[in-house]
Amino acid sequence: MLPFLTQMRLEDATHEYAELTKKLLKGIENLSSLREEDIEIGVTPKEVVYKEDKVVLYRFQPAVEKPLGIPVLIVYALVNRPFMVDLQENRSLVANLLKLGLDVYLIDWGYPTRADRWLTLDDYINGYINNCVDAIRQKHELDKINLLGICQGGTFSLCYSSLYPEKVKNLIVMVAPVDFYMPKALLNMRGGCSLGSEALDIDLMVEALGNIPGDFLNLEFLMLKPRQLGIQKYLDFPEIAGSEDKVLNFLRMEKWIFDSPDQAGEAYRQFLKEFYQQNKLIKGEIEIGEGKVNLNNLKMPILNLYAEKDHLVPPESSLALEKYVGTDDYTVHSFPVGHIGMYVSGKVQRDLPPTIVDWLTARSE
Amino acid sequence: MDKEKTHWSDVATELVNTWSETGTKMWQSWFELVGSIPSGQPLSDSKAELNKFTERVAENQDVYVRFLKLSVDAWKDIFPQVASGGNWQQTLNQYAEQMRDQLASFSEGSLNANKDIAELWQLYIREMQKFSQLWFDPLGLSLGTMGKAVTGNPSASIELNNLYWNLLYEESFGSLMKSPVLGPTREFNGKLVSGFDAWTELYKASINYQLVLADIQVRSFEVLMKELVSLAEQGEKVEDWRQFQLLWSQVSDGVFEEAFCREDNLKIRGKFLNALNTYRIQQQELMELSLKTMNVPLRSEVDEIHKSIYELRKEVKQLKKALAKSESREQPEP
Numbered sequence: 016m017l018p019f020l021t022q023m024r025l026e027d028a029t030h031e032y033a034e035l036t037k038k039l040l041k042g043i044e045n046l047s048s049l050r051e052e053d054i055e056i057g058v059t060p061k062e063v064v065y066k067e068d069k070v071v072l073y074r075f076q077p078a079v080e081k082p083l084g085i086p087v088l089i090v091y092a093l094v095n096r097p098f099m100v101d102l103q104e105n106r107s108l109v110a111n112l113l114k115l116g117l118d119v120y121l122i123d124w125g126y127p128t129r130a131d132r133w134l135t136l137d138d139y140i141n142g143y144i145n146n147c148v149d150a151i152r153q154k155h156e157l158d159k160i161n162l163l164g165i166c167q168g169g170t171f172s173l174c175y176s177s178l179y180p181e182k183v184k185n186l187i188v189m190v191a192p193v194d195f196y197m198p199k200a201l202l203n204m205r206g207g208c209s210l211g212s213e214a215l216d217i218d219l220m221v222e223a224l225g226n227i228p229g230d231f232l233n234l235e236f237l238m239l240k241p242r243q244l245g246i247q248k249y250l251d252f253p254e255i256a257g258s259e260d261k262v263l264n265f266l267r268m269e270k271w272i273f274d275s276p277d278q279a280g281e282a283y284r285q286f287l288k289e290f291y292q293q294n295k296l297i298k299g300e301i302e303i304g305e306g307k308v309n310l311n312n313l314k315m316p317i318l319n320l321y322a323e324k325d326h327l328v329p330p331e332s333s334l335a336l337e338k339y340v341g342t343d344d345y346t347v348h349s350f351p352v353g354h355i356g357m358y359v360s361g362k363v364q365r366d367l368p369p370t371i372v373d374w375l376t377a378r379s380e
Numbered sequence: 381m382d383k384e385k386t387h388w389s390d391v392a393t394e395l396v397n398t399w400s401e402t403g404t405k406m407w408q409s410w411f412e413l414v415g416s417i418p419s420g421q422p423l424s425d426s427k428a429e430l431n432k433f434t435e436r437v438a439e440n441q442d443v444y445v446r447f448l449k450l451s452v453d454a455w456k457d458i459f460p461q462v463a464s465g466g467n468w469q470q471t472l473n474q475y476a477e478q479m480r481d482q483l484a485s486f487s488e489g490s491l492n493a494n495k496d497i498a499e500l501w502q503l504y505i506r507e508m509q510k511f512s513q514l515w516f517d518p519l520g521l522s523l524g525t526m527g528k529a530v531t532g533n534p535s536a537s538i539e540l541n542n543l544y545w546n547l548l549y550e551e552s553f554g555s556l557m558k559s560p561v562l563g564p565t566r567e568f569n570g571k572l573v574s575g576f577d578a579w580t581e582l583y584k585a586s587i588n589y590q591l592v593l594a595d596i597q598v599r600s601f602e603v604l605m606k607e608l609v610s611l612a613e614q615g616e617k618v619e620d621w622r623q624f625q626l627l628w629s630q631v632s633d634g635v636f637e638e639a640f641c642r643e644d645n646l647k648i649r650g651k652f653l654n655a656l657n658t659y660r661i662q663q664q665e666l667m668e669l670s671l672k673t674m675n676v677p678l679r680s681e682v683d684e685i686h687k688s689i690y691e692l693r694k695e696v697k698q699l700k701k702a703l704a705k706s707e708s709r710e711q712p713e714p
Binding site for chain 2: 068129130131132133134138142198199200201204205207209210212213214215216219220222223224225238239240241242243246247250
């Protein structure tokens with residue numbers, strides 16, 4: 016009934032491993048011909064249009080003669096690097112949006128150092144995001160632009176749009192956490208959504224570490240599925256090691272996933288305490304600088320995109336947004352993938368960009 | 381039976397002791413491999429790194445082979461009973477029970493080893509001698525100690541562990557250590573003793589956390605066997621080791637997720653992380669005391685400077701904005 020488990024002996028298992036090792040060594044031969052430039056990511060042509068401290072605002076080179084009149088600014092999570100939306104030629108959200116006629120801007124947060132330990136969410140939202148939005152508005156002589164916020168960047172975009180509704184024409188949020196009390200979601204539980212400082216004392220952590228190391232966050236993400244993310248995928252590596260294309264794809268993903276900047280201590284403190292542990296966003300209690308974030312201020316059209324199998328941001332967390340916004344023009348669209356799949360899945364890259372562009376085009380007047 | 385029992389029992393011990401190390405080793409191997417690429421050197425030129433990587437792959441394979449052996453041995457005992465409608469659950473329970481026995485012996489051994497306060501103090505001092513290294517990499521400590529995870533039912537052992545600390549340490553030596561110190565080295569000794577206190581908290585919290593991780597491993601094993609029975613009853617075949625490995629990963633991660641969505645386990649993990657951060661702060665204070673004597677800039681001083689620069693930078697930005705606004709107001713209409 017079960018030939019493998021009833022017949023297999025230790026010698027058989029060892030033999031299987033020996034075979035895998037042979038494949039792996041063959042793959043290493045393949046790897047030996049690779050150089051850093053081969054795994055170059057973020058390849059879509061772009062120019063710097065604004066700089067402030069370590070933050071850089073990029074404008075991607077439009078791919079059509081007359082792009083949509085209102086540009087879109089992409090705001091991603093502080094834990095990622097900008098190439099998350101521009102991984103490689105056939106897996107680039109940015110390149111696909113450009114091809115479909117959008118004028119795309121992107122904020123690069125840079126790598127915070129100890130000198131940035133005191134940066135707060137006020138600096139990120141009222142400072143960097145607002146200044147980037149103003150730079151784009153000025154360049155295009157527009158009152159309002161479109162905003163696309165991804166993951167934590169989506170949460171930031173919600174805060175920003177609530178504080179500056181007069182500057183946001185249309186708001187798109189993608190895999191963005193909104194309701195943080197998720198007792199069945201591991202990331203939220205480990206962040207202390209139910210236990211607060213008993214699960215993780217953020218004040219103590221920031222006092223001890225200053226900035227929160229990117230490696231700590233990577234470890235936290237891996238610990239959500241320790242075997243599958245920490246071991247399983249590497250055991251699969253020998254199977255793909257013989258194919259240069261597959262190895263390159265694998266390396267790009269590795270570079271993207273593990274290239275995580277440290278988190279500015281104060282900003283991390285506020286995000287974990289007030290969003291994760293106290294769930295203040297949906298309670299209307301978040302204060303950014305002198306302004307209070309009220310999601311009911313969001314009267315602009317909103318497109319909420321989420322991943323059905325997301326283990327980092329549960330769908331319910333994103334879907335909660337509908338209950339709190341003040342707009343009648345609210346659209347939800349889901350994709351049958353996990354969090355990472357939203358950026359790299361071939362099927363999503365075929366369907367997601369047109370969904371965004373069609374939605375924006377219909378609201379471009 | 382005794383011989384067999386000892387045999388797979390040994391396998392289980394080795395397996396569980398390396399359980400959390402395995403993942404770390406895999407990452408390290410991978411980081412080293414990938415890390416050699418940005419140097420611009422082809423991998424074939426980086427022979428040392430490559431050899432290390434290959435060795436580690438082999439080590440990891442060894443761990444997996446041992447897990448496979450344990451699982452297959454268990455399955456060989458269980459499967460005939462599944463096929464004949466016998467009491468397979470009892471056999472599985474016996475396997476799990478023995479794994480748990482090992483946890484109990486670990487816990488007992490660990491407590492016995494550390495009953496002597498003088499020994500604890502020596503251990504702490506030994507740690508302190510290398511505190512400058514730990515200061516740079518406190519999280520490494522967590523990975524290192526996690527690697528010593530053992531198997532067993534955690535709740536009883538955790539209770540025992542806490543009881544030991546409360547009765548034998550807190551109420552005797554612990555309170556003595558907390559009493560004010562006298563003399564010219566008062567400040568340093570005071571910090572050293574506070575550090576000891578933080579270290580013992582970390583030690584206790586770390587053992588409790590390891591017990592939770594180990595319990596997850598035992599339960600993963602049980603759930604995996606049950607899953608195999610369920611598949612067998614449905615007539616579904618596990619064709620090869622990869623399929624088996626996939627099943628194990630899914631089962632194991634499921635058990636892990638369920639365990640850490642529970643508040644009691646989260647509190648244990650929280651105590652461990654919080655104890656780790658508290659200990660780090662104590663280390664930094666000691667470090668600052670020793671650096672002070674060398675007349676070098678201290679971390680707290682650099683932080684203070686950074687804070688001042690940050691505040692000044694913010695003020696300058698606000699002033700620039702206000703100036704630009706006022707200048708644009710003063711511009712005459714075209």
